[in-house]
Amino acid sequence: MSKFDHIRPFYDSEVNEALRSVVHHPMMKALMSFTFPDVEDEVWAEQLKKTHSKRDFQANFIYSAVQKVLEKSSEGLTTSGFEKLDNHTPYLYISNHRDIILDTSLLNVCLLDHGLIMTASAIGDNLVQKTFLRVLSRLNRNFVVQRGLSPRELLQSSKLMSEYMCQLLTRENRSVWIAQREGRTKDGNDATQQGVLKMLGMASDEKNIMDFFKKLKIVPVSISYEYDPTDALKMPQLLAQSKDEVYVKEKNEDFTTLLSGIMGQKKRIHLHVGDVLDTELDAITATQENANKQIQALAQVIDDSILSTYKLWPTNYIAYDLLNNTSRFADRYTEKEKQVFLRRLEMRIDIENPVLKEGFLAMYANPVVNKMKYQDA
Template sequence: MTNPNDPFQAIRAYHDDEIPAAIQRLVNDPEFISAIVNHRFRQSSRWVKALLSPVVKLLLKRKWGRLNTVEQVQQEVEVYLSRVLHETTDGVTIKGVEQLSKDTPYLFVSNHRDIAMDPALVNYALHQSGFPTARIAFGDNLLKKPSVTELMKLNKGFIVNRSAKAPRQLLKALTTLSGYIKHSLDDGHSIWIAQREGRAKDGLDKTDPAILKMFYMHGKSQQQSFSDYMQSLRIVPVAISYENDPCDIAKATELYHREHLGGYEKAEMEDIASIIQGITGYKGRVTVNFSAPISDVPDTPAGLAECIDQHIHTHYQLYPINYLAAERSDKKIPEQCKQTLKQKLAELPEEARDYLIANYANPVKNAMQQ
């Protein structure tokens, strides 16, 4: 039922009083329970999985039934995320938070390499540093299953409507989104959003000015100048660097198909598979580097996009594999790193290998241009 007093109801994250009912819907979703059983007990036979499903459902009801607030959900997620990062990384380094105030909400704009891990890592870094976590933007293209929507909105997620195509429908969706971002910040909640729609599969982290125009729509309706309004959002660029990209081979394959084979048709659940691979795959060392809030905002979306890019490229942590891919002979490259890249390339057809190399090399080129 739509609430006329809640203009953001269709897209916003859940409030505390909505948490128990959302959890009940989630644990009573057979498809969700089945997905957990198939993931956790993938080696088991079908009949064993059938026996395990009601047990998993009961355990989740007991474990999650005590969660009544957004904060409690966040604490549960933090436990799981800490375990995942311990198992799939060689450590997470957090930089730049000393430039931020714990009492101030920010609009975090990061580069986009992984669907789920990018916002998870920003929130992990904030939580580890004693900051409140941010509300996170996610595209409705990921909402193939009701359980995914529930999980996202339980975990401070709000919806970016990418499916709207008709001009009037699109304008309404963007206006609502812009208003919700400003409303959240004014209400004391930080926001995370990627610098562009879709992951940077080629390692070229570029901010889409259209994202910044969307931010400004609310300010424009208030007849504020672009630079003044954007200044009020307290934009903080964030550079997220993965030493190893768990989805690098899939990204290279997709780019090769798009550019040489006339297009790329995504499988029905490919985005979900990418999420799982990004979460469970080995990442090596990871760095989350926060810039200071942008204080001197340019007066155009293109100028601000360039400013954000400059911060992200400067603060991106480069690893030996980046220098190796960029053929920087002045850097000492460990033998293990050379073997790793060689093994990755061996998994691709020769024509697709340059795309994987570019994914690791382009951050070096970006940094050198600053």
């Protein structure tokens, strides 16, 4: 027994048995029929039964599934920055968080395309309650983040997670993806939670925490969708916050959001990987002695990378102009694009409700506000 057994993905030696246990599951049939619509069930079922590694499962099945999602729900994925990375080096990708499943799936598609090491990725246990989803996530190299723990359990769980990620990166030559914050951003303001970095640092045996982070080879990632397919689903939480109410999720809300995120219309998507953080960490060490201040400075460095390289779309500029009652960025979009955005706004929320209208627009406008801190958007 390994101490990581209850959170880790399958070992390759367990993959074939796991696949055989779910090959006839209705959700596997749905996934495969969607991915390979012209292929007979027996054909993909036989191929699954011959699969013995996570990489083969990802490269031969999940890769095609993500391509199909892009074909059906987007106008294409563009990338930048990957050419700077080394094919044999594992990296710790810290990413802004827009979509539960797609953020990490798209990154892995890009890594595979560029011949880079794919990631093990963090996923909340609230998303893998169903047995099939749990098996699928472990086949897809996800490790489980436990939610809803007491403070004492949370501390133990965080230590274990930190040790596991450190082991993957430094001993198993495996890249890791983790979101910069717990939960998706609801308002378009991407910010790194210091708690995430403190959790990562728990496995450090270095005197200076920045030396430890240097070993992990942090690469900030910014991902932007022209349309957020879950934009309207985020509104009830914003409404509750505006009334100082505690927001309680509906029974199947996570699963609904998961499906909407995958199949909802996104139009264009861009994924940028930043430079490996290195000299920035030396600068933090040179200017900050206090460990908390160093973590704070590191969060800022990650934010600077993500926000300054975030790809802005016409929808972002339209929302900024509508929210601020200006035409400042009118040259960045067409009248037709504006009308399409307005129609979406009217169809998805009650525009008579100022909280909802402002919240919806701010979600798209905030990336512009954030980028303006670095350049004139």
